[in-house]
Amino acid sequence: MKTIPHEKGLPLLGFLPEFRKDIFAMDKRLVEKHGNICSYNLGPNKIVLLAQPDYIKHVLQENYLNYKKDYFYDELKLALGQGLVTSEGDFWRHQRKLIQPAFHRNEITQFAEIMERETKSLAGDWKNNERSNTIIDLTEDMKKLTMKIVSQSLFGTRIFDNSAKLSESINYVIDYLTQRLERYLKLPPNIPTPRNLLFRRHYNNVRDHLLDIISNRHENPGDKKDLLFMLLAAQDEETGLGMSDQQLFDEIMTLFMAGHETTAHALVWTWYLLNLHPYVESQVHDEIENLGEGINSVFKNMEALPYTRAVILESMRLIPPVWGIGREASEDDQINGFLIPAGTTVYIPIRRMHRHPDHWNDPEKFDPDRFLDGTLEKEKRWVYMPFGGGPRQCIGNHFAVLEVQIALAVLASLFQVQINNIENIEFNPGVTLRPKNRVLAKIQVKKVRDSQNKP
Ligand code: HEM
Structure with a gap:
């Protein structure tokens, strides 16, 4: 059996300080030094870093049943x-x-109409902002947009928007979870600290509300073909049984949580890269202008926006909202003759793979052209992984790309988005890869032809 090269870190802490300081610099250093595989400690946890497409395929696809989601x-x-x-x-x-x-x-094409409608509603707000010359917080606006899109798609209404109490509760649940996920040391959630108790109260509020909606839908299914309708109708082929209400609630919460923040950050980072690359930005504007009347229903003209799509794919290559994947080996396994003992955490550094010089020409360059002919995604299956890979690949991948493409096209058809503090934007790799600071943008209305889109 071959030995995995091990990086010796500090006693007890291992590489925790370096990991916290700059995980991306650490990934780069380790991959440059050791190549395809190496191990190190993060506190008491042993991590095996995999930077080779076949090894990654092994974990995410070939032997995925042995690799459970990590702690x-x-x-x-x-x-x-x-x-x-x-x-x-x-x-x-x-x-x-x-x-x-x-x-x-x-x-999902039926949700495209929702995506476009909600983006136009945001565009209306932006027009008002522009008149009063307001600077907007781009991350906040993108989050509000994606939250509305996912709730409309799930329930056919902007559920969290309609009630201040419910909105407060869902935001508390999101903040609480994010903080717990990003803290290394924390008290168990069942200890009655004020925060834990408050979480329970807000969580129960969301749960009661959503269970009420589910129960009403059982009684009055209506004719809305939203995601909830589809989930309620889903039945096991053999038994004919559907999901319990509690399971429906868990799935709805999951789709809501997994579906909005990632997409919001994909949008923010795309605006960021466009600001840094005015030539690419002008190409996007040209493509959108060439839509002519088509801009009035972007969702019907997606095939006319190949460059915009390539920009989004390239943006998720350089700045993937999900920057790494962790798994825990259930039983001893071997990867190309290296022993992976049961209990080991394997780490797939998505962002590093997206910039790996063995797999990309000019990896640090923002170059959407590489995605233009539509073959690269398949060709780089285990190198380009913004949505993960294998059976547990993101279920919302097409939904997300469609959403970002529509939002970008609608907003760029009307506005020039100029990020004011572009020089100071730093990366914060937490649950998702998000900006450390606020992204402040000035929104300028473009001069558009009369026939063009009006929110
Ligand atoms: C740009 C936006 C998005 C990105 C970058 C993204 C990324 C990912 C990644 C990397 C995974 C795999 C995680 C792992 O294997 O550990 C994943 C899983 C998942 N995503 Fe997404 N996602 C996005 C949008 C969405 C949307 C819009 C939805 C739903 C509306 C969604 C729902 C899910 C679900 C349910 C899973 C778990 C799938 C399973 O394990 O069967 N995601 N996502």
């Missing part, structure tokens, strides 16, 4: 229960089979 996901269970992100084994497989059809490429 990080246990925290998520507090709010997501047994939803798709956090469940495992046969239960997960069964749920994935039930839910997958709702995210089929053909099904």
